Amino acid sequence: MYRSIILLFLLLPSFAFGDLAVQFDAWARATAPGATTGAIYGEIHNHGDQAIVLKDVGFDLAGHAMVHRTVVRDGMMRMVHSSVELAPGESITLEPGGLHIMLMGLNAPLERGCRYDVTLKWDDGSSSHSLVTGRFGQSKKPDSAGQSCP
Ligand SMILES: [Cu+2]
Numbered sequence: 359m360y361r362s363i364i365l366l367f368l369l370l371p372s373f374a375f376g377d378l379a380v381q382f383d384a385w386a387r388a389t390a391p392g393a394t395t396g397a398i399y400g401e402i403h404n405h406g407d408q409a410i411v412l413k414d415v416g417f418d419l420a421g422h423a424m425v426h427r428t429v430v431r432d433g434m435m436r437m438v439h440s441s442v443e444l445a446p447g448e449s450i451t452l453e454p455g456g457l458h459i460m461l462m463g464l465n466a467p468l469e470r471g472c473r474y475d476v477t478l479k480w481d482d483g484s485s486s487h488s489l490v491t492g493r494f495g496q497s498k499k500p501d502s503a504g505q506s507c508p
Contacts, residue, residue: 379406380444382478382488386461388470389492396420396468398459398476398490399452404444408482412442416477416485421463423476428455468492472507 384400398417404410415423427440440457444450452458459476461468468474473489480486491504 379408379484380404380410380478380480380486382476382486384476384488384490385493386468386474386490387492388494389464389468391467393467394462394464396461396464397426397454398423398461399454400488400490401449401451402442402444402478403449404446407446409443409445410484411481412478413481414479415459416479417459417461417474419464419466419468419474420461421465423459423461425457426460427457469507470494471504473504 381403382400384398386396386398389396412425415425417423425440425442426437428435428437430436437460442450442457450457468490470492472492474492476488476490478486478488489504
């Protein structure tokens with residue numbers, strides 16, 4: 359009897375999160391008009407009980423989106439393609455000067471206060487959808503809750 363109650367409590371978190379095994383709290387810097395590149399930052403947390411590997415990133419306004427890491431080589435800052443693998447319960451931070459989602463071929467600027475959809479596709483076949491809000495300058499704090507923009 360007691361054993362089954364304890365088991366129930368252990369199982370609850372996985373039910374509570376349902377399909378949302380991965381949580382991505384995302385933000386982006388607003389881009390200048392005409393800019394064709396941008397970046398998405400934030401925290402990715404794996405609530406699931408399996409290790410997962412990021413396969414692809416979807417972002418409607420960009421021709422291509424991929425994970426980059428900023429590294430210093432021979433005194434020069436460079437960006438290299440990077441992979442993202444998360445153990446169960448693990449979190450990673452994407453931030454300026456480090457890991458980021460690079461947006462290439464932007465066909466519209468990312469505007470301050472506007473919200474955009476970003477999709478992370480994982481190797482287990484699942485996808486996580488998040489909203490990215492354009493922020494001003496170096497600020498890591500939201501300028502506002504964000505709104506959908508045309
Ligand atoms: Cu980059």
